[in-house]
Amino acid sequence: MLRFISFGSGSSGNSYYLYTDTDSILIDVGVGIRTLKKHFHNYGLRFEDVHHILITHDHADHVKSVGSLSTDYKLPVYTTRKVHVGIERNYCVRKKIAPNHVHVIEKSVPFNVGEFKVTPFGVPHDSTDNVGYFVECGGVTFCLITDVGHITEEMHDFISRSNYLVIEANHSVEMLQQGPYPQYLKDRILGPNGHLSNDDCANALADYATPNLRHVWLCHLSEENNHPELARKTVEQILRSKGIVAGKDFELEVLKRKTPSEIYKLE
DSSP: OOEEEEEEEEEEEEEEEEEEEESSEOOOOOOHHHHHHHHHHTTOOOOOGGEEEEEOOOOHHHHHHHHHOOOOOOOOEEEEEHHHHHHHOOOOSOOOOOOOGEEEOOOOOEEETTTTEEEEEEEEOOOSBBBEEEEETTTTTEEEEOSSOOOHHHHHHHHHHHHHHEOOOBOOHHHHHHSSSOOHHHHHHHTTTTTOOOBHHHHHHHOOOOTOOOOEEOOOOOOOSSSSHHHHHHHHHHHHTOOOOOOOTTTEEEEEEESSSOOEEEE
């Protein structure tokens, strides 16, 4: 059985864990090693059982601990060549990934790691490069799309094929526009390589979700420009306006920024 945990989802640190009884993938390592170890211990999990690391992009809140974890536990790190270069240059990544643990992947080219078939795809964001991941394991499909400026044609297919989907709902446009951020930062977040708003997230779900979809988690909420209840209600209202009922057609939850989620069984 495939299981899923979020260990953090937001600008303070992101890390997502997919695992079976015999294999596992950690997607992003933006949470501190000591914090991750504490979370693993609390769930009765072991770092020694982590087998593969996937990285979406090279911003610090997604990669700051990747070098330490990879080095200490001799773990392969999979991402695009540009992201690997970005990690190497990122001063927030104090311990770098050893060359023998660097594995280069290409967008739209599926690859296998252990029990998982992974398809990376391009995600528009103002990082060196950025990918989402579509993961297949035991007949179940899981997709993660975060730090995304806008929904692309390529994403339509992956959303429609997903049983389980983690997708960004970063901000309320109204909160952002009325908030204290300087204008250049507001423009960056609202731009085509920024972050996905609650409304954009909801419209993507309404337009491309299919009866295959069982559970959606809203991720990477802004602390200053969003609120979990606002994000959930906004998405629910837009879905309902298009004939989709969250809780009936699929489950809808919000991942917390700094607190681990429960363990979800993906069946």
